[in-house]
Amino acid sequence: MVAKIRVHWPDGAICGICFTTATHTRGPCATCGDTRLLPGKDADGSNTCRDCAGITTLLHCDTCGDEAERFRNGNCIRCVLRADLTATLQPNTPPDLRLKRLVAVFANAERPESIYTWKRGIGASALLTRLGTRELAISHEAFDALPASNAVEHLRETLTHHGMLPPRDRQLAAFERWLEKRIVSLADHREIQGPIERFGRWHHLKRLRAKSLPGTNMNFAVRSAKQEITESGRFLAWLLSEHDTTYTDIRQSHLDDYLASGPSTRHAINTFIASLVTSHEIAKVRVPRREAQSTPILTQAARIDHIRACLTTGEMPAADRVAALILLLYAHPVGKIAALKTSALEARPDGLYLRLGSVPALLPAQVAATFWDYVHNRPNQQTVNTDSPWLFPGNLPGQHTHPENMLNRLRSWGIDLNGVRNTALRDLARELNPTALAISLGYSSETIHQHAAAAGAPHADYINLKSSQLRPSPRLSSVKD
Numbered sequence: 001m002v003a004k005i006r007v008h009w010p011d012g013a014i015c016g017i018c019f020t021t022a023t024h025t026r027g028p029c030a031t032c033g034d035t036r037l038l039p040g041k042d043a044d045g046s047n048t049c050r051d052c053a054g055i056t057t058l059l060h061c062d063t064c065g066d067e068a069e070r071f072r073n074g075n076c077i078r079c080v081l082r083a084d085l086t087a088t089l090q091p092n093t094p095p096d097l098r099l100k101r102l103v104a105v106f107a108n109a110e111r112p113e114s115i116y117t118w119k120r121g122i123g124a125s126a127l128l129t130r131l132g133t134r135e136l137a138i139s140h141e142a143f144d145a146l147p148a149s150n151a152v153e154h155l156r157e158t159l160t161h162h163g164m165l166p167p168r169d170r171q172l173a174a175f176e177r178w179l180e181k182r183i184v185s186l187a188d189h190r191e192i193q194g195p196i197e198r199f200g201r202w203h204h205l206k207r208l209r210a211k212s213l214p215g216t217n218m219n220f221a222v223r224s225a226k227q228e229i230t231e232s233g234r235f236l237a238w239l240l241s242e243h244d245t246t247y248t249d250i251r252q253s254h255l256d257d258y259l260a261s262g263p264s265t266r267h268a269i270n271t272f273i274a275s276l277v278t279s280h281e282i283a284k285v286r287v288p289r290r291e292a293q294s295t296p297i298l299t300q301a302a303r304i305d306h307i308r309a310c311l312t313t314g315e316m317p318a319a320d321r322v323a324a325l326i327l328l329l330y331a332h333p334v335g336k337i338a339a340l341k342t343s344a345l346e347a348r349p350d351g352l353y354l355r356l357g358s359v360p361a362l363l364p365a366q367v368a369a370t371f372w373d374y375v376h377n378r379p380n381q382q383t384v385n386t387d388s389p390w391l392f393p394g395n396l397p398g399q400h401t402h403p404e405n406m407l408n409r410l411r412s413w414g415i416d417l418n419g420v421r422n423t424a425l426r427d428l429a430r431e432l433n434p435t436a437l438a439i440s441l442g443y444s445s446e447t448i449h450q451h452a453a454a455a456g457a458p459h460a461d462y463i464n465l466k467s468s469q470l471r472p473s474p475r476l477s478s479v480k481d
Helices: 016-022 077-089 097-107 112-119 122-132 140-144 150-161 170-185 190-211 219-243 252-260 264-278 300-312 318-330 334-338 365-375 403-412 417-429 434-441 445-455
Strands: 005-009 012-015 026-028 035-037 345-348 351-354
Touching (some): 012 016, 077 097, 097 112, 097 150, 112 122, 122 150, 140 150, 140 170, 170 190, 170 219, 190 219, 190 264, 219 252, 219 264, 219 334, 252 264, 300 365, 300 417, 318 365, 334 403, 345 365, 351 365, 403 417, 417 434, 434 445
Antiparallel strands (some): 005 012, 345 351
């Protein structure tokens, strides 16, 4: 288990891990002041350059001449990566400017070692080879035709992020592929496939395409559409097996029986049933509104404890801190938090502002530094995901972190998401009129009025306020302790 010694330098025996760390450390030399590779240590333990440390190991690339670890055959990792990718992608035979750019993007990544490891994987290697032989075209249609895999999506999003593929709504495209598979899976049940296909295409797909605009977070809308289509298919299957009938003969008794005998997710058939009634395909029936059995609530003290933990818990990653603080302070839905852009933060002479709705809120002084430090040191930007516009960059180039991942991380820190959201909204509703609060936080007026009524807020019956009269509220920029 003892680390294998790789070289001996003036300051001692160097194992492989320490050698790699030393040959990836750059900055001003503690002895001569030159900015260069710093593999050595002086008597005080400060980093020094190769010459000042008396290191004789060759640390120059034979191809580009840069100071770096000689990764293979006297060449640095970037030159090795560039040569390997050029041989695989063959960007010059015939000439293809996009493939030339792809080689440059990979070779110039901040962590080329990660790209080198990725390209050697079975999935990535096969894709790059097919691009090089021109068997795989650089188009969304060509990538859609491939079996889904992480390698396919990573390469597609790299090409898109760096302008080699046109941008498109990734969530909408994934829904279109899912819907096609769903419809095909019902081919043996035409009495179910027909209404589900019409519902999926003419209601949901048409609506999602109209809603898909640059900067729009489609995650919640797509997930809701998939659930409604899935649950509607299950209802039609139940109708056929339990009552030997199809959707044209739906009666209120069928709905009542189905909803009473299963989980609450069955209420997701509401939109499907309403569409059938509207198109006069069935007699008028209704799906009773599902009432929540309980409303999770935290005490205000518990909410403040969570805020304090976000500011003091050293092991909590910075991304989790900032996401949790946005939830705790402003009750912003996690799906929308994940899709925030860095432009939502605005530095002004009087402080740092966060825009969640149409009116920005001044961040409390106690948390502003945490946000400022984070936005300048965001994760997941060390390979090809450079210049990400997202406040929470994801693992895929050009994409934000997946809301489900953020949900799971926040829960892992003991945060009751629904309880925190309800407590924060009710606390804020006691201090602001509902309309002003809805505009400030980006919520619907109906939702905020419901929380205001539950909180017993004096402004719960407030109806309208012109947006031109609104100003950032002092209440939204304070933390009660």
